[in-house]
Amino acid sequence: MEMPNVSTNRAPYVMLALGVICLLIGSWYGLFVAPAEKYMGDVQRIMYVHVPTAWNWMLAVIFSLVAAVAFLFKNDMKWDTRLEAGLEVGTLFAFLLCCQGAIWAKPTWGVWWDWDPRLTTTAVLLFAFLGILALRRFVDDPVKRAIWSSVATIIASIDLPIVYFSVKWWNSLHQTQSSPNTVSSLFHIPLRMNAFGVLFLMIGFIMLRSRIAAYRLQHELAAPPVLVGEEAGELA
């Protein structure tokens, strides 16, 4: 099993800085410059974080799936470090999406949760990823841990579209309440700014988190120590 080399360049920090800058610009624009939406008022402004988070969450899930498949085919532990990072970032974003959805739903519909298919799918995947992260905690052998979490990630990712469609059908029999997804075409600037902001942040997070995972793996996969007895024998 290959031991991952850990790069030490500054790229992730550049990413994080870029991300923060983009988010600051985009959020300022979205909060103060763009006008309130006609029907929903200021509550609609949550779109400027919700939509970027949603896009990047999908990217994180796809990234995790790619890492899982790559690991199973190549047996290179560096893909396991990326998988670990992707899983955590995906979990974080899923959680944020659920919070944002709730924050939007309460003033709009009077309930915290409206069973919107996309948000419900996100919640299901949040639990699925949490389960995989829990699984990783309980497996000591690094190789087995990598194989099992890759398998579980593939299974969970394939499930994603199926969950979406089944919840959509399930919901369609009742009155649908729309979720925050319409953005006036005049105000794509804050949206795109924030999308890039979150993207850069995500890339930075994934890079850093992979490094942490790689350091730990280096420790776990270290070569056998020199036999102390042999040295002692030489001295005797």
Added chain:
Amino acid sequence: MNEVTIDVERMARRYGTRWALADVTFHVPPATVMMVAGRNGAGKSTLFRVLSTAIRPDRGSVRIGGFDAVRQREDVRRIVALLSHQNYLYEALTAKENLQVVADHLGAGRERVMPLLETVGLAARADDVISTFSAGMRKRLSFARVLLQDPRIVLLDEPYGALDPPGFDLVDQVIADLKRGGATILMATHQWERGAQMSDVALVLDQGRVVWQGPAAEALQYEPRATGGAR
């Protein structure tokens, strides 16, 4: 019959951060009986698990009968049988049923099951559920299981463990029969004298490393005694 050898080169295996085996190198010629000796925790069971392909080595190479133990696992498994600490039995099934399950999975007929049970002295208890068996009886059944596989290489992890004196004789008989059939036998045991008597060569492990290998008769000097052992 093809000659089957075991070739292990700088093999290592870890459990967590502890190296159970490190830098293990040895070669076993065909139709040889090798005793693998060492204290508890020396790595004998781990070695057998690697040789049987139950677990993979983390370093080095293992070739059995010319097959690579990592890349050609299926081929190795066909010619190797392991008598393990874990007896691989189903508690809820009878002795006969346990062997029948193995025969079915091997694609072999069930006719050999009863004769094998007689060989190991369990014919009278063939239809008893093994949860009622003593440790010694389970050992005998495990032997029958190994014989059923018709192996070219036999790995016996503590074959004398839990057996009574008639059982000891049974083990000696089985080993002699297998050897006559041209099989290569590795035996991990604490019974140094008996083991050395039955074996041609010996390998001594300590803390996961090979500390000595040579003719079995000379291995007795490495037997640990209460006073600290000669080394």
Added chain:
Amino acid sequence: MLGAAIRKELLLQWRTRGQMMAVFVFGAASLLLFSFAIGPNALALRTFSGGFLWLALLLSSTLTLSESFHAEMENRAMEGLLLLPSDPRALYYAKAIANWLQLTLLGVALVPVMVVLYDAGTTRLLTLLLIIVLGAAGLSAPGTLYAAMTAQLKAKQTLLPLLLFPLIVPALLASVKATSLVILGDAMGEAKSWLILLGAFDLIYWSMCGLLYGRVVEE
């Protein structure tokens, strides 16, 4: 080899059939407890009966699925079979089929309990049977895979449901929907589309889990 493996599974299940009885009682008790959560509201009970049946079955499945690997882990019997050698995929499918059979029987046994407690009868018994068969298959395929993984871990009791439950959401939704339609009336014939969804889920997961099983049991 699949035949040999299935024969072993059925033999093991027959020998341990006493446990099935205990799981059935657990399922029936769950149905009873759920009814207390609703209260003596006959209409509400009947409306949600399908949901409760499948919840009871899902909770019971965590018991039967983890139990199905207990015999394999006690003396490492599964490793013993793999070393013969055996094809891990055949072993997986045999176990998954055995679990499927067990869950189907359990589902069928719980139907009368549901009928009595929730006044949830139906004349479309064959359709109901089909729903149970397909739903049980949906639980069994990923359930057997995850049971194999978690059987080796210390936290197996909590990890199996944690991993399984999010995954089988589509199968659960479809089974509950179809069952409710069968009990409450299906004016527009929607049950069929739910069954198709369930069938698609089963097909995808039975193939995918079989493919991945070999990697899960190797050491």
